Amino acid sequence: MQFAPVCKGCIALGAKNPVPLSGPASYVMRLLGVRRSRMNPNICTYCEAHFQPGTNKQYQTVTATVLFADIRGYTTLSLQINSDLMAGVLSQIYDQVAQVVWAHDGVVNKFIGDAVLAIFDFPILREDAEVQAVAAAFGIVQAVRDLAPKILPQLDATALAVGIGIHTGELTVGKIGEVGADVTAIGPTVNLASRLQGAAGPGEVLVSASTYQAISVSFPAAEERRCSLKGIPEPVQAYALKVN
Numbered sequence: 001m002q003f004a005p006v007c008k009g010c011i012a013l014g015a016k017n018p019v020p021l022s023g024p025a026s027y028v029m030r031l032l033g034v035r036r037s038r039m040n041p042n043i044c045t046y047c048e049a050h051f052q053p054g055t056n057k058q059y060q061t062v063t064a065t066v067l068f069a070d071i072r073g074y075t076t077l078s079l080q081i082n083s084d085l086m087a088g089v090l091s092q093i094y095d096q097v098a099q100v101v102w103a104h105d106g107v108v109n110k111f112i113g114d115a116v117l118a119i120f121d122f123p124i125l126r127e128d129a130e131v132q133a134v135a136a137a138f139g140i141v142q143a144v145r146d147l148a149p150k151i152l153p154q155l156d157a158t159a160l161a162v163g164i165g166i167h168t169g170e171l172t173v174g175k176i177g178e179v180g181a182d183v184t185a186i187g188p189t190v191n192l193a194s195r196l197q198g199a200a201g202p203g204e205v206l207v208s209a210s211t212y213q214a215i216s217v218s219f220p221a222a223e224e225r226r227c228s229l230k231g232i233p234e235p236v237q238a239y240a241l242k243v244n
C-alpha cells in the first residue's frame, strides 16, 4: 500500500503547510516529534492529537461516523487454540482491517481484543464519509472471510465472522486525562455504535438512522429493523446490510 507523501489531515484542515510524511523534509518533522500516525499512516501525529492549534486542549467534540467491528467466533475459537496462535491470528486480522479502514480515509482508533473502533470524517474530512464507512465495513467482513481459511485451514470460513455497527453523530476525540495519553473517542455516539455492533449478526452491518440517511442511495437494499439495545431504554431504528 502506497502512503500519502503529505498529511491528508492537514490538507483537510486547510493548513498552508501540510506536514510532509516522506522525503528529506519529513526527517526534520520527525526531529520535532511529528511523524506518521499509527492510526492512519496518511495523517500526521499533529492532526491525530493536537486538535486545536494554539491551545493546550488536546481533545475536541466533532461530528463523525464511528464503526465498531468484532469477531463473532472469537470466544469459541480462543478456547480451541492456544493464545500464542490466537495472537498471530489477531495480528493478521488487525493488519487487514487497518488497510481497509485507511483505504477509506478512516482512522483505526483502537483494537480492543477482538474488537475494532474506527472513525471516519475526522481528522480526514470527506463529504461521503458515511458511504466510506459502510464500504469499509463491507471490506472488513470480506477481508476476514478471505483470511479465515488461510490462517486457520482446519476451520470453515464462517468460524471467524464479523459483526459491525455504525453510527454518525457527535463524539469527543483526543487525549483525555493524564495517564496513558492515548487518543480515545467517547460519548453516546460511540456507545450506540458499540451497541449496534452487539446486535449485528455474523456478516452483518447494522447502521443507525442518522448514518442510513447519508448512505440510502448507495445502499438501497437495507432491511429496516427496530432493535432493543442493552443500556438504551427505547428501541432504536436501524438498518441491516448483509454482505454476500
Ligand SMILES: [Zn+2]
Pocket: 007, 008, 009, 010, 011, 019, 043, 044, 045, 046, 047, 048
Ligand atoms: Zn497533519
